[in-house]
Every structure is written in C-alpha cells, then in structure tokens.
Amino acid sequence: MEANVRFTHQALVEQSKAGDRNAQYQLYALYVDAMFNVAMRLLTIREDAEDVLQESFVEAFKKLDTFRFESTFGAWLKRIVINRSINHLKTKRLMLGSLENEGEPLEEDDTVEVDQLEIEKIKIGLSQLPEGYRQIITLYLIEGYDHVEIGEILGISTSTSKSQYHRAKKKLIQIVNEL
Structure with a gap:
C-alpha cells in the first residue's frame, strides 16, 4: 500500500x-x-x-x-x-521592531515536564511565548526537527538552538504554571 x-x-x-x-x-x-x-x-x-x-x-x-x-x-x-x-x-x-527582550535570569531547576501539563494550557502558553521561543519549541517538539536541523533552518548554531530551546521550555513551563 x-x-x-x-x-x-x-x-x-x-x-x-x-x-x-x-x-x-x-x-x-x-x-x-x-x-x-x-x-x-x-x-x-x-x-x-x-x-x-x-x-x-x-x-x-x-x-x-x-x-x-x-x-x-x-x-x-x-x-x-x-x-x-x-x-x-x-x-x-x-x-x-524587536518586541521581545528577555534579560531576566532563568531559574535553574524547574522539574515539571512539558508532557505532564494539560494540552489546553500548553496551547495558551505557546501563544504567549515570544516569537523566537515559539519557533524553537514548534520546530523541536511539534515538527520533530533536531537541533542541527533547527540551526540550519533558522541560521543559528546548534548550541544556540539548544540553549534557546532550554530557555523556551522553561518560559513555557513558567507561563503554564501561572495559568
């Protein structure tokens, strides 16, 4: 078939x-x-x-x-x-113009896993993420690209993709926990 x-x-x-x-x-x-x-x-x-x-x-x-x-x-x-x-x-x-300015330090240990959160809260949280963070999360978690591929797509290094993903995930968890 x-x-x-x-x-x-x-x-x-x-x-x-x-x-x-x-x-x-x-x-x-x-x-x-x-x-x-x-x-x-x-x-x-x-x-x-x-x-x-x-x-x-x-x-x-x-x-x-x-x-x-x-x-x-x-x-x-x-x-x-x-x-x-x-x-x-x-x-x-x-x-x-640039609307996102993330200068705040991130908490080091946030143990809530994304897959444990309710889907609706995640959708709301994704919509509230800054554009760059939403791109990384979408490409990695939803579209299934790895960090090398994301780096090529976005024109950034693999390590930048990894660190942006880490920050995006923490930000998403923070937003969802506040909902």
Whole structure:
C-alpha cells in the first residue's frame, strides 16, 4: 500500500513537472491541510498562515524541476512552508521592531515536564511565548526537527538552538504554571 502511495505521488510530481495543472491540483489537495497546520503552528495567525501557504505552493510548483526525489515531496514542501513562515516572521519582526527582550535570569531547576501539563494550557502558553521561543519549541517538539536541523533552518548554531530551546521550555513551563 505504502509503495503504491509513493508511486502515485511520484507520478503526480512527474506530471506536475510536465505542466499538468490537474496533477498540480491533486498534489495541492493532498498536502494543503497538513502544510496549513505547519504554517499555523509557526505563525498562529490564520490569515498569515493562508498567505504563506499559497506562496509556498506557488514557489514549490515554480521550482518543481529542482525536486529530485531525494526526500518525499511532502518533506520537501514542508521545508518550503517552514522557510516561508520563518521569513514571514522575520519580515514582520523588522516591520514591528524587536518586541521581545528577555534579560531576566532563568531559574535553574524547574522539574515539571512539558508532557505532564494539560494540552489546553500548553496551547495558551505557546501563544504567549515570544516569537523566537515559539519557533524553537514548534520546530523541536511539534515538527520533530533536531537541533542541527533547527540551526540550519533558522541560521543559528546548534548550541544556540539548544540553549534557546532550554530557555523556551522553561518560559513555557513558567507561563503554564501561572495559568
């Protein structure tokens, strides 16, 4: 079954590369919901996620000739959506100026585990995190990227990714505990 799905997706990609609009629409239909969820987790604003999603599909179809099946189409598209989302946030941040200024020392030992917290409180807590912290938490815990990959995506070092994740997790726990 899985090989059939892979073949079908590969055939749709090949047909899309050849300019088949119907195949492009089918690929869009297969991936739009999952990619919207990826954009929403990073951007949190529906309209922004919808814009980034459309831009991502346009970019993917324009660059489809560069797709070499070294990964799945979904993984390749997800990378485009994440990069577009991050670029959107960077642009927004430049326009609004820097709103986050975390200068307070962090407590050294906070033993509450994230998986023990109620899901609704975590969602509220995530929405209250500063943008950079929310990105790291989303990429690491929700999207499943490791710190090396996060460093590449965000243009930061692996150690910066790890320390930002640690700080983000502590901040999230602090917010959730205050709810």
